[in-house]
Every structure is written in C-alpha cells, then in structure tokens.
Amino acid sequence: MLQKLRDRTTGWAATVIIGLLMIPFLFVIDHSYMGGMGANDAAQVKAPPSWWQGAPSWWPVSLLWEHREVSVEEFRQRFEQERMQQRQQQGEAFDPREFESVENKRKVLDGLIDEKVLLLAAERAGVTIGDAAVRSYIEGIPAFQVDGKFDATRYQLALSSQMPPRTPKEFEGLVRESLRQSLIPVGLGTSAFVTQAEVDRMVRLSGEKRDVEAVLLPEQAEDTAPVTDADIGGWYEAHKQDFMRPETVTIEYVEVGAEQLPAPAEADDAVLRKRYEDEKSRFVEPEGRLASHILVRVDAGADEATRKAAEEKAARLAAEAKAPGADFAALAKANSEDPGSRDNGGDLGWVEKGVMVAPFEQALFAMQAGEVRGPVQTDFGYHVLQLREVRTGAQVPFEQAREELAREQAQADRERAYSELTGRLTDLIYQNPSTLEPAAKEVGLQVQRIGPFSRENTVGVAASPEVKRAAFSESLIEDGTASDPIEIGPNHSVVIRVVEHAPEQARPLAEVREQVIAAVRADRRTKAAEAAAEALVKRVQAGEALSAVAASAGAEVVPMPGLPRGAPAPSPEANKAIFEAPVPVEGKPSAGRFALPGGRQALFAVNAVHPGNPEELSKEQREQLRSQLAQIDGAAAAEAYVRQLRKQFTVAVQESQL
Known part of the structure; x- marks a missing residue:
C-alpha cells in the first residue's frame, strides 16, 4: 500500500497538487515563523531583503524579509527600569497611576523600537564588533573596577546581583549588541564639526x-x-475643560499610632541587666588624653627656609616648656598660632583616638602624663604637646548605664507592641478586605472617614502623599478593598479603603x-x-x-x-x-x-x-563653544539618521500587549 502511495505522489502533476495544497497552510501557520508579529511581541521592525529593497510587505515570500522583535518581556523590563528611575528622581511626587499612561508606554516602546532599527541597520551594513572591543568596553566600566583597575571578582558579583542575574557570556552579548547598534549613530555624532564662520554667526546672534x-x-x-x-x-461647549469638577474619593481608614498603644510597663532589673550584658561593649568609656599644644603654623607652599625657621622656633618653645616651673599656658597664649585654642592656653580638652591627624595622635598617645614633647610635624605646621592627664578605657557600670538601658527598652517595647498590633490588624483585614469595621473592632480601634476630597484638597491623614497616592490608585478605586498598611511616620500607619469615587466631570452650565x-x-x-x-x-x-x-x-x-x-x-x-x-x-x-x-x-x-562681537571671545571660550555646537549638530544628525531608518523600515506595534 505504501508503495502505491509513493507511486501516485511522484511526477510533476503530484508536485503541483502538493504545492497548491500547501498554500492555505501559509495563512494558518504562526506568523512568527514567517517573519510576522508573534503572540509574545509588543512590536516588530521589518526590512525587505537587501537584494530586493523594493519588495512589498504583502509579498508571499515575506519570510525572506529581515526582522527584529521587541518582546513583551523586554518591554516590561525596560518599563520597570524607567519606573524605578522616575521614582528615584521624583520621590514623593511620583504618581504611579500617571506613569502608567499610554503616552509613557509608547515613549518607552519607541526607544526599544529605535534600538531594534539601529541593530537591524547595523547588521545590514555588515557592522561587526570584535571580542577585544567588547572586553575593552567592559573593563572600562567603573562598577567593575577596584582602585581604577578591572577586577574579575567585582565583575562576577555585579552581574550576579543584577535583576535578573546574568552570566558574563550573557552580559558580553548585551554589550556587543549595544556597541553594534550604537556604532553608526555615535560615529555620526562625533564626526560633526563647526566652522569658524558658524561660531562667529552664533556669537553674533546669541550676544x-x-x-x-x-x-x-x-x-x-x-x-x-x-x-x-x-x-x-x-x-461653555468650547471650554468645558475650564469648568471641570475634579476627581474625588471618600475613604474610611483605621489609624495605628503611638496614641493607640498603652504605655509599656517599666522593665525590671533582670531584663535590663541581660540587655546590659548582651551589649556590654557599647558601655565602655573611650581612652582619652587631656592635652594642650602650641602651634607654629607653616603654609603648605612654604619654602624650605621658612619651614626650617618654624621648626627651630617650635624646638625653642618646647625647650622652654620643659624647663622647671615653666607655664605652658602662658607660652601658648603668647606664641601659639592656633586661634581655636590660643586664648585658652592651648587647651584641647579630652582628645580621643581618631580625632586628630595621625602624627599628632601617634605622638600624644605615646606620651606619659606630665610630659612635654616637640616639635611634632603635621600638615598644619609644628606642634609642642603637653599631656596633662591620661584616661584609660573603662567599663561603665550597670548602675550608670541603667537609665539609658531603660529608655531603649521602653522604645523597643513600644515598637514591638506597634508591630504586633499592626500585624494583627492586617491579618484580620485580609480575611475580609471589603470592610474595615470587624477587624478594627476586634483590635479595639476606630474606623474613621474622610471625604470627599480631591488630589489638590486634602486634610488629615489624606494629606500624606502616600495615602493620597493609594486613595486615587486604580486598584483601590476599582476593587473597593483595603490597602496594605501605609506608613506615614515613625510607628504611625493607616489602612484605608475607598468607599466612594467620583470621576472628573464637567460641572453643569447652570x-x-x-x-x-x-x-x-x-x-x-x-x-x-x-x-x-x-x-x-x-x-x-x-x-x-x-x-x-x-x-x-x-x-x-x-x-x-x-x-x-x-x-x-x-x-x-x-x-x-x-x-x-x-x-x-x-x-x-x-x-x-x-x-x-x-x-x-x-x-x-x-x-x-x-550683534555680538566674536573678537571678544578668548581662544578657550571659542573652542568650548565650537565643541558645544558640534555636539548639538552631532546629536541632531544621529537623531535624523534614526528617523530616516524608521521611514525605510516597516514598524508594527501591538497596542494590546502594552
């Protein structure tokens, strides 16, 4: 039977029949196989084959067209990166609902489309990026360097901490693609130049x-x-936007704050002593030196003769200070060039480690009580030091630390009580998120109500940017469910629910x-x-x-x-x-x-x-202006190049995927 089938399906007639039968399948196969828009694509850039630039997009053999897609996942990753960047820049002013606008999404997608256009153009132009160029670029990234040099360990750690994590091979691929698509526009941008006549014309106009x-x-x-x-x-009909009633919401909320919490019970000595033992290293009086000094100041740019004279003067003062019965304070008042301590006889008070510059500190902490030493050289000049008293590091007793421990324990108890109350309230609300009353009643809190209010007219807790943002969020308005706890201050949060919403609408003419x-x-x-x-x-x-x-x-x-x-x-x-x-x-x-x-x-x-006078510009100013104008022209040329490419290619966008 198989042999008969084979015999009947050979020859030119059978070939024609099979070819005709295949045509309908071209219209049911997933278009992504044929260079069409796939189900997981947000946009696609297509170009006719290089050997037939005028090929129409409807030609049956469009699978021969070159194409690059912007996947939905790629778009969403870039959109989230833009969201994080805008949130960091705008802080509390960032509005998630406004950011989700169609205009923002298209702006991000257009950027990705431009990248695909550049990549496709680079491939068609035969642009290649060698391994050495990729390696050089990566080694020049500051995030991968230690002390100005590329560090392989830092490189691996940085890649693994990215979201999502990437292997070196994956990152090198991204760099290679980025360099490939940017080579031509960067070349256009850096090749721009401005003539002397153009600089003069700009000076005449701007000045x-x-x-x-x-x-x-x-x-x-x-x-x-x-x-x-x-x-x-x-x-009225032509200017309805001038007579709009703003969008408003009414919310109910449960507030959790310090006033809702009972005062914590005073901790007993056993608890405080345990805390003291656990944190004993905190309660150590630091080692210190009660010191005075005389400064003979020397400027950083002073010559050798000036430095030598200052050193000799400091040595002479040190000798006078060491003499029996010498009055160090009187010497300091008469000779010190430190205005901060001179009038106090050179008194520096208690000096702890890490406060003074290294040579000063090393000399001071090597001295014995009552000793005078000098000259000691620092960046400020030459010092004569007097150590009046030594204080060794000592453990602060429990009795002396008890008040601080009790205060810290009370704060910790308040925070724990706040956390427990907030957690219990949240758990109860999650069981029935469409109302706040049962959960609030269970924990002994009151449900309050504010509204209606607009974005510009808020009072009470609604004036908090975080609360206002949540109250006007699409999710809370549409679902009518409770929010997560919103922190509006230290140990102070609210849970809100939108109970009424009125969209922006034109006020009636009457x-x-x-x-x-x-x-x-x-x-x-x-x-x-x-x-x-x-x-x-x-x-x-x-x-x-x-x-x-x-x-x-x-x-x-x-x-x-x-x-x-x-x-x-x-x-x-x-x-x-x-x-x-x-x-x-x-x-x-x-x-x-x-x-x-x-x-x-x-x-x-x-x-x-x-007109402005070009002759008034210095050579440096002229070169700086020429560079700025060249950068502007270069950026415009690169932008024009991308716009022209987009006209040559076919770009399809799937709005439903945004």
Whole structure:
C-alpha cells in the first residue's frame, strides 16, 4: 500500500497538487515563523531583503524579509527600569497611576523600537564588533573596577546581583549588541564639526543687544456689553475643560499610632541587666588624653627656609616648656598660632583616638602624663604637646548605664507592641478586605472617614502623599478593598479603603453660568486690548513717532537701551517678541506688541541692533563653544539618521500587549 502511495505522489502533476495544497497552510501557520508579529511581541521592525529593497510587505515570500522583535518581556523590563528611575528622581511626587499612561508606554516602546532599527541597520551594513572591543568596553566600566583597575571578582558579583542575574557570556552579548547598534549613530555624532564662520554667526546672534523703546498701554475698560445665551452656551461647549469638577474619593481608614498603644510597663532589673550584658561593649568609656599644644603654623607652599625657621622656633618653645616651673599656658597664649585654642592656653580638652591627624595622635598617645614633647610635624605646621592627664578605657557600670538601658527598652517595647498590633490588624483585614469595621473592632480601634476630597484638597491623614497616592490608585478605586498598611511616620500607619469615587466631570452650565459670563467678558476685553494695541503698532509702522502714538494713548515711552537677548525683561515672552521683530532698516524702527502677565498690552519699537562681537571671545571660550555646537549638530544628525531608518523600515506595534 505504501508503495502505491509513493507511486501516485511522484511526477510533476503530484508536485503541483502538493504545492497548491500547501498554500492555505501559509495563512494558518504562526506568523512568527514567517517573519510576522508573534503572540509574545509588543512590536516588530521589518526590512525587505537587501537584494530586493523594493519588495512589498504583502509579498508571499515575506519570510525572506529581515526582522527584529521587541518582546513583551523586554518591554516590561525596560518599563520597570524607567519606573524605578522616575521614582528615584521624583520621590514623593511620583504618581504611579500617571506613569502608567499610554503616552509613557509608547515613549518607552519607541526607544526599544529605535534600538531594534539601529541593530537591524547595523547588521545590514555588515557592522561587526570584535571580542577585544567588547572586553575593552567592559573593563572600562567603573562598577567593575577596584582602585581604577578591572577586577574579575567585582565583575562576577555585579552581574550576579543584577535583576535578573546574568552570566558574563550573557552580559558580553548585551554589550556587543549595544556597541553594534550604537556604532553608526555615535560615529555620526562625533564626526560633526563647526566652522569658524558658524561660531562667529552664533556669537553674533546669541550676544545680540537691541536698543528698544516700550510703551505700557492703559488697561482696557471693563466689558459691559450684554452676554447672550448663545454666547454663554458656545463658550461653555468650547471650554468645558475650564469648568471641570475634579476627581474625588471618600475613604474610611483605621489609624495605628503611638496614641493607640498603652504605655509599656517599666522593665525590671533582670531584663535590663541581660540587655546590659548582651551589649556590654557599647558601655565602655573611650581612652582619652587631656592635652594642650602650641602651634607654629607653616603654609603648605612654604619654602624650605621658612619651614626650617618654624621648626627651630617650635624646638625653642618646647625647650622652654620643659624647663622647671615653666607655664605652658602662658607660652601658648603668647606664641601659639592656633586661634581655636590660643586664648585658652592651648587647651584641647579630652582628645580621643581618631580625632586628630595621625602624627599628632601617634605622638600624644605615646606620651606619659606630665610630659612635654616637640616639635611634632603635621600638615598644619609644628606642634609642642603637653599631656596633662591620661584616661584609660573603662567599663561603665550597670548602675550608670541603667537609665539609658531603660529608655531603649521602653522604645523597643513600644515598637514591638506597634508591630504586633499592626500585624494583627492586617491579618484580620485580609480575611475580609471589603470592610474595615470587624477587624478594627476586634483590635479595639476606630474606623474613621474622610471625604470627599480631591488630589489638590486634602486634610488629615489624606494629606500624606502616600495615602493620597493609594486613595486615587486604580486598584483601590476599582476593587473597593483595603490597602496594605501605609506608613506615614515613625510607628504611625493607616489602612484605608475607598468607599466612594467620583470621576472628573464637567460641572453643569447652570452651576457655572456666572463664571462663563465672566470668562466671555474677559475674552472680549483681551481681544479689544489686542486690537487697540495692533492699531497703534500699525501707526508706528506707517512712520508715526512712537512718542506721539504713546501720547495719544495717554502713556509714556520707556527707553531700554542695550537689551540683551534672552533676558527675562520686561518678561520672557516680551523679550522673545522683541528679538523676533525684523531688524530696522533705513532708520525706520521695527515695531510690535506683547502682552504682560494679566493681559495688559505694551508697544515696542526696535531702533537699533548690535550683534555680538566674536573678537571678544578668548581662544578657550571659542573652542568650548565650537565643541558645544558640534555636539548639538552631532546629536541632531544621529537623531535624523534614526528617523530616516524608521521611514525605510516597516514598524508594527501591538497596542494590546502594552
């Protein structure tokens, strides 16, 4: 039978039939085998085969297309890395719900797509990275170095502590891929250059100053014209976002803090003595020396002759201090150059180890009580030391340490009681997370309620950033279950549950009617002020003197000679408008207008333009500016390269996987 089947399936006719039968299977096979989007992909970058750049994406042999995928796992890892980075940068201001926006997800995904685009382009261009380049790059990473040199043990430990842990081979693969995809854009970025003419042009533009005259126009009269229902309705519909009722929540909560805890019982001596014995090493009075000194100061850059003279002076003072009946304090007051101790006769008080510089400390702790020694050289100069008294390290008795031990034990008892109460409350809430009442009653605490409140209007425990963040979190709003304990202070936490939620919504027109009318009138007033100011500008542009135009408007001209570009004067927006105005020609000023905060209008006339002077730059400043401009141009070239590649390749995104 098998032989008959074989005989009937040979020959050109059978081949054609089998080929035709295979075509339907092309449409049911997992597309990932054919270069299509796989089930676990968030995005895919595809390029036609290099030997047929114009191949259409629908061609049946699209399996010949080159492609790279962004897996869902890869996207999620990068998204979590970005989350951690944003949390560190923003601290308490970080909003997890806002971070989860579609815009943020697409931004992270776009970055990964760019990497895949660069990698695919590098492969098509034949870019390869040798082992030596990978090794050199890894050895240059500071995290893998000890004392500035690559350390294999540090390298292994760093890789094993990553999340997820990686083997050296895996990490080398990542480095190789990163170098491969960045080689061309980095090359573009570093190859950028700027000519002297471009530097000069930038200096002339950035250093430009303008002689300006400004006129602050009187405020426009209040709008008193009737506002019709049509005006009100039209404005309301066009500006609903200005009349929104903010999202609000009402929460119930159970608070656990110091005031809910009974005062701990006073610990008995047995407990305190055990604590004392367990921590006996803490209660040791450190070894010390009661010392005085005389300093003959020497500056760090002093020459050898100056140092020699200072040393001889210190030796002479040491000899005087050692003489029978010598008054060390009097010598210090008369000769010491240490302003901190001179007036006290050189007294340094009790000196413990680790406080003074090494040569000073070594000499002092090698002396006997009553001894004078010197000169002792340090970075400050030469010292003459007097050791007045020695205090050896001694064990502090229990009776002397008892008060501190009792205070620490009471604090430990309070913390333990707080931890036990919080843990018990949490366990009970987990048994029935849809309500707080039974658990609170079981542990003797009260359920309290706050709300409704918005993100901007919070009171009490809701004012805590952590509580507010949890109260407006999607999980608590949707589930209606209790949160985990939220710490809002030392030994102070709350468990909350959202009981009511009102999303952001437009307030009804009837409620905001007066606000809408005020907005319509304010808009009319602004437009009237702009129209009046524009009419005055046209008069100046027609050749009328600014002073005459100002007088007709009941205003005065304010000269502003030498106004620099970018100065926040009269305001950042005003400066921008002034420097966007054309350069005056043939002695005719260039006129314009700008609005000040609050809507008040002002006229201006540019009478002269003074470009920056490239000759005023030093050689170092010129080179620094050239480098900065080259970096900007290089970054723009690299970015343009990536944008162009994305136009050449086909990018598919699976939104449902984000």
